[in-house]
Amino acid sequence: MFLSVVYFMTALLGFLTLMVLVSQYKSNRKVNFYLLILIFFASFRFFFIGIYSLVFFTVSDDVTVIFRSFGSGIFACIYLYFKCLVANRKNPVAGDLYYFSIPVLFGIYNLWMRHYTASWYLLSYFLFALIPLFYLGLSFFELKNKLWFQKSKTWRVQKQNMLVRNWSIFFFVFCFLIVLRLLVSLVLDIFVAGYSDGTSYFWLAGLLCFVLFFKLLFTPMMLYSNVLLDYEIKSEEYFELVFEDFWLDESDVLITNSQDLKLSERVESNLESYIYEIERMALEHFCFRNPKVSMRDFAIRLEIPKSHLLYFFKYHSKVSFIEFKRTVRIYDAISLIEEGFLEKRTVEKLSKKTGFYSCDLFLSSFKEIVGVEPLEYNQKRKELC
Structure with a gap:
């Protein structure tokens, strides 16, 4: 009983x-x-x-x-x-x-x-x-x-x-x-x-x-x-974002498109969540390691309509989605280098690992964003250690 x-x-x-x-x-x-x-x-x-x-x-x-x-x-x-x-x-x-x-x-x-x-x-x-x-x-x-x-x-x-x-x-x-x-x-x-x-x-x-x-x-x-x-977040004075300089809290662009006007009500009310979720998904789940990933694919991972993501990058980002994707891949490459990826593998493998189709594009992008090439960055990292 x-x-x-x-x-x-x-x-x-x-x-x-x-x-x-x-x-x-x-x-x-x-x-x-x-x-x-x-x-x-x-x-x-x-x-x-x-x-x-x-x-x-x-x-x-x-x-x-x-x-x-x-x-x-x-x-x-x-x-x-x-x-x-x-x-x-x-x-x-x-x-x-x-x-x-x-x-x-x-x-x-x-x-x-x-x-x-x-x-x-x-x-x-x-x-x-x-x-x-x-x-x-x-x-x-x-x-x-x-x-x-x-x-x-x-x-x-x-x-x-x-x-x-x-x-x-x-x-x-x-x-x-x-x-x-x-x-x-x-x-x-x-x-x-x-x-x-x-x-x-x-x-x-x-x-x-x-x-x-x-x-x-x-x-x-x-x-x-x-x-x-x-x-709890609202009570904090400081929030750490990796790409904080990319995002705009308020857009200076006048919205005239009727479809964008409808989307603005939904996106603007959740703007902070969009920013953090975009960064979290990009950095934590390595979505851009797939070279074929598109904005539609990324929107599916975020569980939001593609139109919302289009609106966000159109009115609340200083960079395009392609540029954001490229930058995230370079940050991913930096993390892998700091974990010792280049100790046993080549730069070409690093470029493929991070989602670049071409090693040349990877090298030029890395130097543009970091200031030095991957091998030089790795050498300086070891010298500092």
């Missing part, structure tokens, strides 16, 4: 959290499609287990196998959540389906094993333990390489990334503990012959999820960080 109350309370708090997350979907960087799936799945499962513990009813073995096997796709959702969090992407893309291939194959294997080779159940348990470890490992390397040890080049982005970094560490530890409970349960099933399908000590998962839901609901910086951060 006590455990059913725990499960129902966790499910109730989970569904409440889900509703709040949905309301914050567009405005909060930490909320994406896969987090909603994870919260829904966890809440539904605790609700189902709560009912099952109160009113016992028969569930066919085939249904149990299907639920356990294909349900392992939730671990793929954990990895995809972190992947989207790092990329600042909200919605799933077709390429995400690739990561569900392992759970699908595992489900097919379990169904086949049940009807033809039931004696191979130990292999099923081994695979069931391996799948969450595999996706947890992918998540660790994704976060380690692209978020936890990445330094921001702007003050505002550093502030945002610190919040996201702290949240990702908390959520990764939560996922690790959930997987650890599952592994312990599977080991007990094998050696103690419990055959619980990984549900031993499931109340621990309930308590962990209760803590997660509670933290999401009652820690404002988790769900409302954008609002609080904007307020």
